[in-house]
Amino acid sequence: MAAGSTYTPIATYTIPSATASYTFTSIPSTYTDLVLVANGATAAASNINVRVGNGSVDTATNYSYTVLNGNGSSATSIRYSNQGQYQVSNEDAYWDTTVSGLIIVNFQNYANTSTYKTMLSRANKASLGVSASVGLWRSTSAINTIFFGGSSQNLAAGTTLTLYGIAAA
C-alpha cells in the first residue's frame, strides 16, 4: 500500500553574510507539497516575508493572510489583504538579533493549476511569542519560485533555509 519514501530535501542554503533575501528557483513540480524550514536571525527587529511565483517572484498585491498570535499574556488575530507578500513571522514572533527564530511554511498543492495556493505557517520565537497563520496567493499558476527575506532588515549570516518536497502516492 505504501508508495515508498518521500519528504525529500530539495535545497538547503546557509546565508553566508548579511543579505536581504534568498530565492529558491526552478523548484520541480514533481511533489505534492513543499515545506520550507527557516532558522535564523535578522540584523535588527524585522518581520519575515515570503513571496512565491512562477518563473519569477510575484511582487504584486496578490497575497493575503490571517494570523493567530500569542505572546505570553494575550492571544490576538489579525488579517492583511491585498498585500505584496505573505508575512510569515509577524506580530509576536518576528525575528531579531538575539535568539534564533524558527519558521516552518507549508505550501499545499503548490503545483496544481486549478486552485489558488494556500499556505500554512508556524513561527516560533521563544523570547517573544508564537504564531500560526494561513496565507493565500491568488494565482492558479504552479509555484516554482519562493522568496524568503526580511521585511526591513537583512537576514543574518548563519541563517539556514531548507526546502523539502513531499510527494503523495
Added chain:
Amino acid sequence: MIGAITAGLFSTGTTPSTNSYESIATVTVGAGGSSAINFTSIPSTFKHLQIRFICRGTGGSGGAPYYIQVGNGSADTAANYSNHQLFGDGSTTTASANSGSTANCIIQNWGGFMTYTNTDVPSSFGAAIVDILDYANTSKYKTARALEGREGNGGSPAGRVGLESGSWRSTSAIDTIKITTDATYGVNFAQYSQFALYGIKG
C-alpha cells in the same frame, strides 16, 4: 516530525534521514464531488500518521467544517472523542472544546468552519495538516493535532486559522480514517480537494 528533522539538521549539521516518511494513499476529488474520504486498511507498520489536505465544499455559503473520525475496522461514530480548538479570524480569537455526547470526531472544527463552499471566495481552498500520534499502539488512547486554515483576501466568510487537538478514547489500533464535511447543509467535498495520508516510521 518536522521538529525531529529540524533538530537533526541544526544540532548535528548533517542531512536528516528522509526515508522514514512514506506516502500511504491519496484521494483527489473529481468533478462529481465526494461526501466522504475513507482511508481503510492502514498498515500498522508506522509510528505516526500525517494527513495533508486542501478542501472546499460544494453547495451553500458561509464556509463549512470538516470532521475526522478514526477506528479499527470502521470509523467510530460514537461519542468516544474529545477535542479542543483555538481559532483566529483576523479580529478575534476563539477557544472551544467538545466532549461527552457532542464529541464524535477526533478533529471537529464545526465552530471554525475551516474551508469555503460553493459561493464563497472563488478558487480558494482550506488547508490542513493533521498528525495522529502512535496510532497503532494498543496500550493507550490516541491523540491528534491539526494546523489548519482558510484565507480569502477579505472576502466573506472571513479567513481563519486554527490549532486543534483531539483524543479518541480507545486502545485499539487505528486502521481506518474517515473525513467528512457537513451533510446537514448539503455540502460535499468539491472537485480538486485532495487528501494525502502519510506514514512516519519510528
